[in-house]
Amino acid sequence: MSEGDAAGTDGTDGADAPVTRRPAAARVVLDSPLPQLDHLFDYSIPDELRDLAVPGVRVTVPLRSAGRIARGYIVEVVEAADGFDGVLSPLDSVVSAVPVLSPAVWTLARTASDRAAGGASDILRLAIPARQVRVEKIWQREQDEPRNETPLAPAPALEGYGPELERLLTDHARVALDVIPRVDRLASGTWVGRWAITLAQAAARVVSAGESAILAVPDYRDSDQLLAALADLLPVERITRVDANQPNAERYRGFLDCLTDTPRVILGNRSAVYAPASRLGLLALWDDGDPLHSEPLAPYVHARDAALIRQEQSGAALIFAGHTRSADVQRLVEVGWLNPIAPERASSPRVLVTARADHEEAGAVAARIPSMAWRQAKEALASGPVLVQVARPGYAPVLACGTCSSAARCTSCGGPLGIARAGAAPACTLCGAIAANWVCPTCEGTKLRLVTRGTGRTAEELGRAFPGVPVIVSDGERQVTTVEARPALVVATRGAEPVAAGGYAAVLLLDGDRMLAAEHLRIGEDCLRWWSNAAALARPGAPVVLTGVTGDLARALATWTQPAFASAELADRHSLRFPPAVRAASVSGDPSAVADALDEVRDLPGANILGPTATDDGVRAILRLDYGQARDAAKLLRGAVVKNAARRRKAPPGKAGYRPPPTLRVRFDDPEILS
Template identity: 40%
Template sequence: MTEHPVARVLPESRLPQLDRLFDYAIPEGMDVRPGVRVRVPMGRGGRLQAGFVVEVLEKSSYEGTLSPIEHLVSPVPVVPPELYRLAQAVASRQAGGVADILRLAVAPRAVRVEKAWLKDSDDSTVTTEPPPDSPTASSHYDPEQWSALWKSGAKHWWQLPYGSASAAEGEIPAGHREIARLAATVLAAGSSVVVCVPDWRDQLFVDQALREWVEAEALAPFVATETPTERYRSYLRTLEARPSVAYGARHAIYAPVSNLGLVLVLSDSDDLHREPLAPYPHSRDVALLRAEQSGAAVVFASHVPSLPVLRLMQMGYLGEVRAQQHTRPRVIPTALGRLSDDVKTPARLPSVAYRAVVEAITQGPVLVQVFHSGYSPGLSCRSCGERARCVECGGPLKTAKRSGPISCGWCGHLATLWSCNECGGSEYRPSGHGVGRTTHELGRAFPGVPIIQSDGESRTARVPGTPALVVATRGAEPVAQGGYRAALLLDAESMLQRASLNALEDTLQGWEWAMSLLAPGAIAYLTDLEGPVAQSVAAGGLEVLLARELVQRGELRMPPTVRLAAISGPRGDVEDLVASLTGPDSRHAAGGQVDALGPIRHDSQATYILRMSYRVAPDIAPELRAAVVRSASKGPRQTARLKVVMDDVDTLDALAVEE
């Protein structure tokens, strides 16, 4: 047994086999507390490894001689016990590593910022500011329902209002202002708030709305425009005992604020809420886990519920708070048509929509939402019409500009000397309409009208209230001063028919966001779509559509009614693991609780998709993690490793394409 206190350290390592606690002796005179950063020797060579101290014990169960901690990196406990417990819960759910979660959650250290923060913390002249005044209650909601949103332990889906609102910097979406109002109300009551949003536009609008009600000292922004130094300053602010509002993209969901009262996730259906790094957690799941552990309220805010949220609402796990007044704009589905030959307009623009634009453009901006980015989503041979494909991978060729270079939509390979495989022709023509081609054709149809393009490359947050055509891809629509006077929702059929399990949900969410930016009384025109979906969108029956989709998902055993695990790696290892979990001897296979789809095979590699009920998923996840650790421990000769990704719908889409 050791004579001095012992620190249990979690290494900051990406190696699965090192994702556990190691005991180290604490040298005399070194002030080591739980949560601090340290460097410790690891392995036979004693190579120094960064890590976090999780516990400090009097004795170790290890009978041998413990290596001492080499260096105390910082005295600041950057991993409070609550954050470590959350990381454990998220890692367990995702069949991943705790260190991987902490790598996402804890901001990188900035020495100067830390020293200044420590000096301010030790300064006896620092006084505690009184809590800010609570903003007035929202007029959009019933007062009792409004106050129920932040009741301890409450869980709700919150329907945001449509339209825009004024802010000091300009117009912002009305929903973002209500989010700031709610956060400021909870802060004034003495509790902290965590707000998690999808992208930079949402971060900008929430930031501007919050600053009208909350003092800057109480804000902890985790936004895309921050430098690493500023991010660490925000992280240290959340470690203080004073309540704060932490807000930003998906990493903000982990902010270790004190006395957490509310966790809010905006537009949880957005793909940006899914972490692209292992173990790939989703902000929605982290929010639910954090609310369960802390007793805080959790709110999912959007115009229409996502399928996972709708499922939880149907189960009674989530309540709902809806706006008192129906502010959704009117939607008119239009049939694809052409005007007479004397009217110069693209054929894809129906006559009723064209007339509406002509009238609305005299009053202010008109929004045109398109599905595809770039100039054209595809190219075809001008001679024979054959689809132009990449010589490297067979993917579709596309171009971002009218006269720009040709590249593959799958692998990005540049096709500088393209020729048709069928006829040998070397000339191509655009196939389909991207945002660039739509902008070009609308410019010809509406000469003299300013056209503003907004997409992933052309970032625009706001446009003035003057006449203009604003052509934007989904999610890139800027806010217009006074709201858009009309909206054209193009490419409806293409959006719904794409090869993706979430095509319907993503499409409906995109349409609702665009419609939320319209001025009062403005109309949205839905083009290239007829039938039940168009009728339901026009009638405002989106939740009926989603409920029907949820029933079909349940019948087909598809998420979110079941959980998924995409297992990939050496074919033999993958097949053995899948067999152990789904075979007749498996304790999980009884009653159809788990089954497998696949395989997708590529030479010696294979991928299976495991489908499992929520009931058995907590038991299967540790077995999957153990298999990953065993694979990683086979030594350097094992170049291909086992990989597990939980709840990855994209892999399911890839399986459908393969079959």
């Protein structure tokens, strides 16, 4: 405060003179998807709300149009803006006294949305769960009660990696971690992937040092394994789970616990990256190449990118862990942003590769699998369960003409025909229409044949080939997370493989050629990840049989050299100028809006525009540019989105007063670009 502010204007002491204070203003981010409202709004704070209106709380505020009330969060409280002579609208109400929006999360949301040409409020909807009033009141009462916390055990060692990983973790460095491919038994008796134990040990070390850790995994199967590993090392009150599978009340309670000062491990799916955390010391992502880490909602920020931004802002340690390495992580390794760390002692599954689909053995004919795979399964079933990975769920998801092999299509909607279960009639997998009296439009054939066998058909054929052996199916419809060590055939789709006690006695990777047939630039990377994750579930020395695949991909799996494959993939992307070698964005909408948006970025150095090409609802163009230009491109494209949203659009004939919604959409790092 200046001397003039402290003293009265009459030259007296000023102790009893009234002091003129500028009215405080709350800067609010609105909870609105409208891009033109993606900035902070100033509101005056009524006297009755002055004690409650603090940064982070939920508020309602008036909008000038039509007297509407909008929801939002106070980002900061400041003095009224200099040079503003008008009267600020007052806050309508403070919804809750709990400051749910932390400064770190707001900064992350603002930066991540700007990088993706999106709105910060869209990310805040992912970061902050819907309010549960009853849960919040109970939590507030508990904060005033004394706590009896269980003492922490000494920090565990990071087994299997030597002192280098511990040093990098202590120094809050960034790491690309190649995990040990096996399953281990916890003290509780639960069997989990070794990767879960390693991440749990890293998180426990961080918590013992007085910091918090955030661990993000793709789905509930991974979360269950990691939760079991954490429970062996930390008290239950130091572990908080926040993911989409929880009931709303339970998830909100976990979120509120994250707001406290107690160091803890926060475990969840992709949105856990945005969780509030006291003194964040570690961010870890398991299997970042899994598409479940890709956010399907605007502004479509991948969990990996959000973690990179948050690490840079917080200075926490960062770990990307996996059995394989995505091309995105490999790029960060090659530019020196991540430190690659491998296990201290090399270990890998025993992979056998066969490209032949011979069926010399009678059992192999019945099971419709190569003889090598059948023999390995037969021998392994004497000592334990055998995992059989297939490409698709269902019974027979794809059918074709038995005469000319053309894909069988529904005569009503054009969707693919399939068979849902044994004995069922062929039907459309999209509209469900029964394919009665089907006739091939190409050759007029009337017979159908199976093209792809799903889990149901494979289980049926394996049951005939191995009579008396239990067959367990695990896919999207039947969720099995663990199996016992007794002999059984476990048929699972990729990513749905249960963990076997002691590991599988053999792993059969079927349908490799069909998986590779997908028209996607990342398909080789994805297949190697699917196969590696399944192979890591085998017990030491157990055979892992890959069928129908040869070449570099099979060699990378057999020699367990996934980083080398990722490096080769990245080199190919550089030559093609595709992500992640460059940043890319899709710009879609009606032709005029897309043309206006592209004009904004056309002159950026190194910008390369592909298209536009026609789509079902307009056109789409692809913008490719170097990482150094991406920030400017995102800002210009966001401006084009705001301009398009604010533009008046004429109502269609006969719909007076109706205003068509804007169609312009920008998506950076769009996964469809690679398909």
